[in-house]
Amino acid sequence: MVEINHRERFLRAKILYYGPAAGGKTTTLQTIHxxxxxxxxxxxxxVNTAQDRTILFDLLPLSTPAFRSYDLRFQIxxxxxxxxxGATRKMLLQNADSIVFVANSATxxxxxxxxxxxxxxxxxxxxxxxxxxxxxxxxxxKRDLPDTTDMKIMExxxxxxxxxxxxxxxxxxxxxxxxxxxALERTMNELATRYKIGEGLGDARSAKEWASRTLLxxxxxxxxxxAKSGKAPDPPSEPPPSKIFRVKAPKLSAVVRPLQxxxxxxxxxxxxxxxxxxxxxxxxxxxESANAMVESYAEAASRxxxxxxxxxxxxxxxxxxxxxxxxxxxxxxxxxxxxxxETPVLLEGLVxxxxxxxxxxxxxxxxxRPDGNFEQVVGRGLRVDPLEGAKTPGGxxxxxxxxxxxxxxxxxxxxxxxxEDAMDRAGVECVAVVAFPMSTPVxxxxxxxxxxxxEAPAPNKxxxxxxxxxxxxxxxxxxxxxxxxxxxxxxxxxxSAFRGRVAEGATYSLDGPLGGIDQTLYRMRSHPDAPxxxxxxxxxxxxxxxxxxxxxxxxxxxxxGRLPSRIPTPIGELLSHLEQELGPGLTDQGIRFIVEIKPGxxxxxxxxxxxxxxxxxxxxNSRRRLAGAGGGVIRILVQPDTNGVRISIFxxxxxVSNALSAPARFxxxxxxxxxxxxxxxxxxxxxxxxxxxxxxxxxxxxGTVRTIVLPTP
Ligand SMILES: Nc1nc2c(ncn2[C@@H]2O[C@H](COP(=O)(O)OP(=O)(O)OP(=O)(O)O)[C@@H](O)[C@H]2O)c(=O)[nH]1
Ligand SMILES: [Mg+2]
Numbered sequence: 001m002v003e004i005n006h007r008e009r010f011l012r013a014k015i016l017y018y019g020p021a022a023g024g025k026t027t028t029l030q031t032i033h034x035x036x037x038x039x040x041x042x043x044x045x046x047v048n049t050a051q052d053r054t055i056l057f058d059l060l061p062l063s064t065p066a067f068r069s070y071d072l073r074f075q076i077x078x079x080x081x082x083x084x085x086g087a088t089r090k091m092l093l094q095n096a097d098s099i100v101f102v103a104n105s106a107t108x109x110x111x112x113x114x115x116x117x118x119x120x121x122x123x124x125x126x127x128x129x130x131x132x133x134x135x136x137x138x139x140x141x142k143r144d145l146p147d148t149t150d151m152k153i154m155e156x157x158x159x160x161x162x163x164x165x166x167x168x169x170x171x172x173x174x175x176x177x178x179x180x181x182x183a184l185e186r187t188m189n190e191l192a193t194r195y196k197i198g199e200g201l202g203d204a205r206s207a208k209e210w211a212s213r214t215l216l217x218x219x220x221x222x223x224x225x226x227a228k229s230g231k232a233p234d235p236p237s238e239p240p241p242s243k244i245f246r247v248k249a250p251k252l253s254a255v256v257r258p259l260q261x262x263x264x265x266x267x268x269x270x271x272x273x274x275x276x277x278x279x280x281x282x283x284x285x286x287x288e289s290a291n292a293m294v295e296s297y298a299e300a301a302s303r304x305x306x307x308x309x310x311x312x313x314x315x316x317x318x319x320x321x322x323x324x325x326x327x328x329x330x331x332x333x334x335x336x337x338x339x340x341x342e343t344p345v346l347l348e349g350l351v352x353x354x355x356x357x358x359x360x361x362x363x364x365x366x367x368x369r370p371d372g373n374f375e376q377v378v379g380r381g382l383r384v385d386p387l388e389g390a391k392t393p394g395g396x397x398x399x400x401x402x403x404x405x406x407x408x409x410x411x412x413x414x415x416x417x418x419x420e421d422a423m424d425r426a427g428v429e430c431v432a433v434v435a436f437p438m439s440t441p442v443x444x445x446x447x448x449x450x451x452x453x454x455e456a457p458a459p460n461k462x463x464x465x466x467x468x469x470x471x472x473x474x475x476x477x478x479x480x481x482x483x484x485x486x487x488x489x490x491x492x493x494x495x496s497a498f499r500g501r502v503a504e505g506a507t508y509s510l511d512g513p514l515g516g517i518d519q520t521l522y523r524m525r526s527h528p529d530a531p532x533x534x535x536x537x538x539x540x541x542x543x544x545x546x547x548x549x550x551x552x553x554x555x556x557x558x559x560x561g562r563l564p565s566r567i568p569t570p571i572g573e574l575l576s577h578l579e580q581e582l583g584p585g586l587t588d589q590g591i592r593f594i595v596e597i598k599p600g601x602x603x604x605x606x607x608x609x610x611x612x613x614x615x616x617x618x619x620x621n622s623r624r625r626l627a628g629a630g631g632g633v634i635r636i637l638v639q640p641d642t643n644g645v646r647i648s649i650f651x652x653x654x655x656v657s658n659a660l661s662a663p664a665r666f667x668x669x670x671x672x673x674x675x676x677x678x679x680x681x682x683x684x685x686x687x688x689x690x691x692x693x694x695x696x697x698x699x700x701x702x703g704t705v706r707t708i709v710l711p712t713p
Pocket of ligand 2: 025026027058078079080081
């Protein structure tokens with residue numbers, strides 16, 4: 001049954017596709033999965049036989065827009081229809097919140113529909129569930145077959161409760177979303193009434209509005225559009241579903257064999273052998289052990305479905321969290337290079353990304369001016385942050401009080417608190433506010449607030465804690481920028497103050513959030529039920545996290561005046577990224593860009609971001625020269641060298657080479673210069689830091705050749 005947490009505004013529900021074997025349940029779930037768009041498209045997990053018959057279940061986890069600010073997670077599950085999986089069906093029914101009954105319209109299958117309905121009713125009664133209390137929707141499938149049972153007869157025979165019903169052709173996608181939309185609406189209606197969801201929300205959206213919004217967000221279509229066009233929407237143009245997992249377990253059917261006589265299903269492909277053929281080495285059991293086995297197997301199936309949903313949700317959440325850090329780290333890096341004019345644009349982009357993550361439409365970022373007043377730098381759907389005009393119960397300006405308090409403030413509509421007034425002024429849509437003070441242990445810099453509509457899940461404790469850290473990262477970056485943009489007279493003192501803060505920052509910003517993510521990922525990976533594909537997924541997220549950590553560490557090292565760590569860095573990968581990034585721009589300027597990597601090149605021992613900056617600068621220098629002359633060729637040749645890897649950059653224009661200025665030691669450079677000013681001198685210093693060699697010469701035939709030799713570990 002539904003899992004609900006009112007305090008955290010969290011709800012998990014299961015919609016079960018039930019019906020006779022080969023009726024089209026799996027096909028229906030595949031269609032839903034195929035038609036879902038972008039980030040809403042989670043993985044479809046099917047546990048099938050080698051002949052593609054369902055043996056455990058099909059599972060499609062689905063996150064929808066929030067309902068009255070409740071975070072919703074659905075498990076869409078299809079039962080195995082074949083007779084001998086009755087125990088599994090029964091187990092899966094136990095915690096279903098609604099049913100989609102997929103009936104087979106083929107005339108010769110009519111009896112099977114009736115049997116399946118009868119079986120379902122008995123199983124529900126066995127569980128003590130009154131069948132009439134469970135929302136149900138009918139999908140009369142396979143309407144395309146030449147010989148189908150009349151719809152009226154199907155209605156009369158199956159749909160005694162006069163529930164919504166749809167004719168469908170799952171293979172063509174017809175009627176699938178209509179049925180699914182009706183199931184979503186009915187499920188939510190029932191749950192909202194039963195669990196009193198959204199009481200206290202004055203203008204709460206109805207389950208019908210929510211369901212139609214959900215269809216629009218997930219499939220890009222509405223029920224009206226579907227009715228008008230009479231066919232399924234086109235699948236999204238993005239690459240096909242990330243993954244469909246099929247766990248082949250042909251031997252299991254042999255295990256249950258002694259229990260019942262095989263039932264051949266003639267509508268399945270006639271070429272496929274009966275699923276019960278015992279395979280080599282399969283167990284033969286007496287009836288009693290087989291019975292026990294079937295039951296524990298059914299229970300395991302149902303538990304496995306829950307675990308897979310939960311694990312896939314968790315990976316999803318963790319991946320999103322790491323992404324938030326990556327976005328902030330990326331903006332922070334760009335902020336260092338940006339002029340003060342560019343700063344608001346970057347911040348706007350960042351606030352947009354954070355809004356997408358929180359699914360909110362209105363947000364505001366304000367900084368505190370030297371005179372103590374707030375100044376809005378980014379406003380999304382808000383001209384002024386309503387919090388800035390609001391007062392605390394004691395009459396102090398609320399925005400200032402939140403910043404001084406140093407704690408995020410959250411309020412959901414219907415709860416008493418000081419943010420109610422701000423919510424009203426943000427607009428009728430707003431049902432929750434979260435405001436984050438932007439302050440470090442040293443400075444109060446401003447306020448970042450988000451105004452959430454009903455479709456956004458009200459943030460739970462974990463989300464708030466996570467966002468708090470993300471905001472802290474951003475705050476630190478902003479603090480550093482304000483240092484960098486400060487006047488010369490102030491620079492020296494600011495810099496020394498800043499170094500102290502960074503040391504502080506390093507402890508609270510690195511150990512906390514990323515460490516937490518590591519632990520969670522580790523726990524998930526070592527979970528006994530974790531399927532093998534999940535480990536791969538986690539590895540991917542871990543790679544991401546490691547990347548962010550390393551990047552942050554490099555920044556911190558540079559700022560603290562330490563040399564960053566070096567690691568084995570694949571130069572080929574780095575060049576192919578640069579090629580993708582720079583190639584089109586170069587072509588436009590009449591420059592051909594050629595990268596050639598000889599066999600036997602190993603990763604070089606370097607700091608990837610500095611190395612990238614180095615190569616980028618060399619290419620950029622060549623580009624400027626060639627663009628001035630109307631075009632040319634830049635060629636990069638990478639080959640093994642006795643001392644490691646030799647990278648040569650040729651450009652085919654003969655230039656008067658400036659003698660390189662005297663080598664400067666990288667660390668003697670002022671901070672700002674190290675972070676932003678990449679020149680020849682810096683390149684030379686960086687190469688030295690990598691313990692490599694650097695040379696430049698101008699040759700008649702080739703033009704300028706710059707060569708770097710970098711060591712391999
Ligand atoms: N003509 C036609 N064939 C369909 C339709 N829906 C599904 N099929 C086909 O019917 C066969 C069985 O479909 P499945 O989706 O595997 O059926 P199922 O209900 O999951 O079957 P079990 O897992 O055994 O319970 C497949 O060959 C499908 O391609 C339909 O609307 N029309
Ligand atoms: Mg199936």
